[in-house]
Amino acid sequence: MSEPFYKPRFLRVFTGLVYLYLFIPIFIVIVFSFNSEKSLQVMQGFSFRWYSDFFNDPTLMDSLLTSVQIAVLTMVISTIVGTALAIGLVRAHSGTAKGFNILMLVPLITPEIVAGISALLIFSQLGITLSIWTIVIAHITFSISYVTIVVRGRLATIGTEVEDAAQDLGASKWESVRLVLVPSLWPAIVAAGLLVFALSFDDFVLSFFTTGEDAQPLPVRIWSMIRFGVSPTINAVGTLMMVVSISAVALAVLVPRLFGRRESGVKVLTGAEE
Amino acid sequence: MAEEAIRIENVTKRFGDFTAVDHVDLSIAQGEFFSLLGPSGCGKTTTLRMLAGFEVPTEGRILLEGDPVEDVPPHQRNVNMVFQSYALFEHLDVQGNVAFGLKRKKVPKDQIATRVAEALELVDLSSRAAARPNELSGGQRQRVALARALVNRPRVLLLDEPLGALDLKLRRQMQIELKAIQREVGITFVYVTHDQEEALSMSDRIAVMSDGRVAQCGPPEEIYEHPREEFVAGFIGVSNLLEGRVEPGGKVRIGEDCLPVPGLDGAGDGDTIQIAVRPEKVAVDEIGGDAYAIEPDMFTVEGEIESKVYLGVGNQLTLKLAGGSRLVALEQATYRMRADEQWEIGQKVKVGWHPEHCMLLG
Amino acid sequence: MTSKRFWDWFIFPGGIWIALLFAVPLCLVLALSFGHVDDFGRGVYGFTLDNYKDVFDPTYVPVLLRSVGYALATVILCLLIGYPVAYFIARHGGRYRYALLAALVIPFFVNYLVRTYAWVALLSDQGLVNNLLVDLGLAQEPIQFINTPFAVVGGLVYGYIIFMILPLYGSIERMDPSVIEAGKDLYGSPFRTFLHVTLPATQAGILAGCVLVFLPAVGDFVSAQLLGGPDTYMVGNLIQDQFFAASNWPFGSALTVIMMLFLAVWMVFYLRRASRGEAEVL
Numbered sequence: 001m002s003e004p005f006y007k008p009r010f011l012r013v014f015t016g017l018v019y020l021y022l023f024i025p026i027f028i029v030i031v032f033s034f035n036s037e038k039s040l041q042v043m044q045g046f047s048f049r050w051y052s053d054f055f056n057d058p059t060l061m062d063s064l065l066t067s068v069q070i071a072v073l074t075m076v077i078s079t080i081v082g083t084a085l086a087i088g089l090v091r092a093h094s095g096t097a098k099g100f101n102i103l104m105l106v107p108l109i110t111p112e113i114v115a116g117i118s119a120l121l122i123f124s125q126l127g128i129t130l131s132i133w134t135i136v137i138a139h140i141t142f143s144i145s146y147v148t149i150v151v152r153g154r155l156a157t158i159g160t161e162v163e164d165a166a167q168d169l170g171a172s173k174w175e176s177v178r179l180v181l182v183p184s185l186w187p188a189i190v191a192a193g194l195l196v197f198a199l200s201f202d203d204f205v206l207s208f209f210t211t212g213e214d215a216q217p218l219p220v221r222i223w224s225m226i227r228f229g230v231s232p233t234i235n236a237v238g239t240l241m242m243v244v245s246i247s248a249v250a251l252a253v254l255v256p257r258l259f260g261r262r263e264s265g266v267k268v269l270t271g272a273e274e
Numbered sequence: 275m276a277e278e279a280i281r282i283e284n285v286t287k288r289f290g291d292f293t294a295v296d297h298v299d300l301s302i303a304q305g306e307f308f309s310l311l312g313p314s315g316c317g318k319t320t321t322l323r324m325l326a327g328f329e330v331p332t333e334g335r336i337l338l339e340g341d342p343v344e345d346v347p348p349h350q351r352n353v354n355m356v357f358q359s360y361a362l363f364e365h366l367d368v369q370g371n372v373a374f375g376l377k378r379k380k381v382p383k384d385q386i387a388t389r390v391a392e393a394l395e396l397v398d399l400s401s402r403a404a405a406r407p408n409e410l411s412g413g414q415r416q417r418v419a420l421a422r423a424l425v426n427r428p429r430v431l432l433l434d435e436p437l438g439a440l441d442l443k444l445r446r447q448m449q450i451e452l453k454a455i456q457r458e459v460g461i462t463f464v465y466v467t468h469d470q471e472e473a474l475s476m477s478d479r480i481a482v483m484s485d486g487r488v489a490q491c492g493p494p495e496e497i498y499e500h501p502r503e504e505f506v507a508g509f510i511g512v513s514n515l516l517e518g519r520v521e522p523g524g525k526v527r528i529g530e531d532c533l534p535v536p537g538l539d540g541a542g543d544g545d546t547i548q549i550a551v552r553p554e555k556v557a558v559d560e561i562g563g564d565a566y567a568i569e570p571d572m573f574t575v576e577g578e579i580e581s582k583v584y585l586g587v588g589n590q591l592t593l594k595l596a597g598g599s600r601l602v603a604l605e606q607a608t609y610r611m612r613a614d615e616q617w618e619i620g621q622k623v624k625v626g627w628h629p630e631h632c633m634l635l636g
Numbered sequence: 637m638t639s640k641r642f643w644d645w646f647i648f649p650g651g652i653w654i655a656l657l658f659a660v661p662l663c664l665v666l667a668l669s670f671g672h673v674d675d676f677g678r679g680v681y682g683f684t685l686d687n688y689k690d691v692f693d694p695t696y697v698p699v700l701l702r703s704v705g706y707a708l709a710t711v712i713l714c715l716l717i718g719y720p721v722a723y724f725i726a727r728h729g730g731r732y733r734y735a736l737l738a739a740l741v742i743p744f745f746v747n748y749l750v751r752t753y754a755w756v757a758l759l760s761d762q763g764l765v766n767n768l769l770v771d772l773g774l775a776q777e778p779i780q781f782i783n784t785p786f787a788v789v790g791g792l793v794y795g796y797i798i799f800m801i802l803p804l805y806g807s808i809e810r811m812d813p814s815v816i817e818a819g820k821d822l823y824g825s826p827f828r829t830f831l832h833v834t835l836p837a838t839q840a841g842i843l844a845g846c847v848l849v850f851l852p853a854v855g856d857f858v859s860a861q862l863l864g865g866p867d868t869y870m871v872g873n874l875i876q877d878q879f880f881a882a883s884n885w886p887f888g889s890a891l892t893v894i895m896m897l898f899l900a901v902w903m904v905f906y907l908r909r910a911s912r913g914e915a916e917v918l
Binding site for chain 1: 642643644645646647648649650651653654655657658659660661662664665668717720721723724725728739740741742743745746747748749750751753754755757758764767794797847848851852854855856857858862872875876879885888889892895896899903906907910911
Binding site: 161 | 326327328347348349350353354355357358359361362363364365374375378379422423426
């Protein structure tokens, strides 16, 4: 019967076309970042000039540094707070826990523009000048939810027996969390941290509303560049940012392997059972 | 030093509306191998967890070595537990796992090394000290869990169905090893299981539990030979349950048959009573043939073979007695039987058992 | 026993943070929406409904409707394009499944702005697409792609399709393949099997994907800004204007509140389905 063969072929072609559609702009970005001329339409020759422009531009380098700083701070703080939140939510069986379980999802499905505006409002209300710190605070707010979700997924597959065993052997409740639970969650924690790093590094809308006078993170700078004068430097920046983000996520997937455990990073991130 | 290792004083544990443990009262002596035996949901694991400190009794109290322990959290009790799924610390190697408890107690480093080595020696795992839990087999993981608990020299060791995950052969082997270790170390073992053969073979005393209460508590022989309730008779081994009416002269009428049953003094004439007989205590002989199985002082009736199951070791015969009741007999093919003897369905036979093998049930 | 409070200590930092820095600010937005602008152009809290009256002014209502319309179109397109791809990877991907997924995700690591701008480069009057069309003789003169609703929706689809494909993939992958076999027996044609068996079975993923695309799409302003013009203004652009150019924060807040209320309906719908297991949880 020809039907089984028909279906995959159509799907295969269709999927191929979709992948093409997805990758063509990326291709453009990468290829034109090496354009020797200013054009974004016609490829004239191969050159690294836009990359060197990027690295030699003090404002852009400042922005890069700012983005990295923000991402690192966000990663560290939201990982600690988010992991604690995940542990608390899963282990506590109280009403507060159930309430927070829902509350914690809301930042994830709120449109960024709303998050941006509300952040702007509270900072202005409290008289806090916008700066790199306001961006960090805003990023941490949504990052906590991401970390909590990733860690919570992993936590669900670990029973309480191991903590009971630790306590039975003389560890206090706090010690059993510190010495036994957290080590077993470590791959998920690291994966969540790297994910959050990538998200923060790449973030635009939220940063746009909370950026102050001092250095702007890279995506906000790109926005200005697009509005006020474009050059292939954007493509160079975009390509570089892509490499950074991909590396962060690739690490997030590979790190559990490096810990010597036979778990797939994808499974850790999505909390799937082994 | 108190006589008893553990005293569970009229303890009840409720979870909301559900009573998991119902007025359980037990005393466990020092150095005893004590089993809690029963089907799933009978409360044995909850009782164990209360001993460990993971649950707190709703009523009643628990004393470890004479001291009440309501306010003592698990990490401060001198009791260690081997969990059903072993609960090994995957991020530590075997050495790290076993040393964990000692580190918590701030035992000096050199002592830790010696004691860990001793414990691993005891469970025969010295060669695998540097291995990680995920590299070990089920039986090895079980032994790590055991070593990890024993190294702390607890007064009492609690074991929650520790052999459940092992295959039959390994389980039998571990049962022997566990018993030997218990004798060697001399500490009190409280062992939870649903496997009655396991309990019978390993324990000094067994508490049979059902629906949160203790149905009967005593040494294995007593539990097996003199069950006090239908539940116990049915749970431990296999039993033939017969219902009959008490008649004058210490007899019980079952259908058309009248058996002499010793120890009937409590019951009044005309009362309905339950008795049980173990299948291996039922002897079956050909009618008119030589008496191989049936002995002179046995009570006998006539019956017919209804079905036969060949077990290799012998036969399991379902017999229909003349009076209408049914009985299962377990007959071992011993050296006394003729090699060519075969039972046939419908064959008329003589069935008998010793009166003292009648078990009176509550 | 201390056990009950013990875990609460773990919840407090994160819980308080989200409550104070997320929930409270949202309330501020709500509060400011009832305010007005003072003589210095600053937003002042008050008790007026003027801003809401302005929202429903004929000048602005089309913008609101347009946003919903574009977002809806985006969802439908994402579903139509995304479902076959997700299906293919899940059911016919074999051992290349994870590689295919990884490849799928890579484009989304390029910054949203840069990606969208690449489409501008492609679709502008002097862009590659037009150059190609003219060179091949398929068009006399450059076709207007930019500054049309199609460009904006196209940008939105491109920007959010991954949020449709991933939940769909998860849901299709989790589906028991024998159900499809049974369906083929029962329904005969592959199309009817798909309709009556596959679609309902992957309902959770479809729901999640639609919500995850619709919600951000409504509030998006980047696509409309880069790929469109004043005629394709979305509510996101409007709001952004109020907070930067026009400096009418109370009005911007009211717009935000209206948008949030509209989205809240779908959010609650999704959260309830998710807690009941009927939608894929993130």
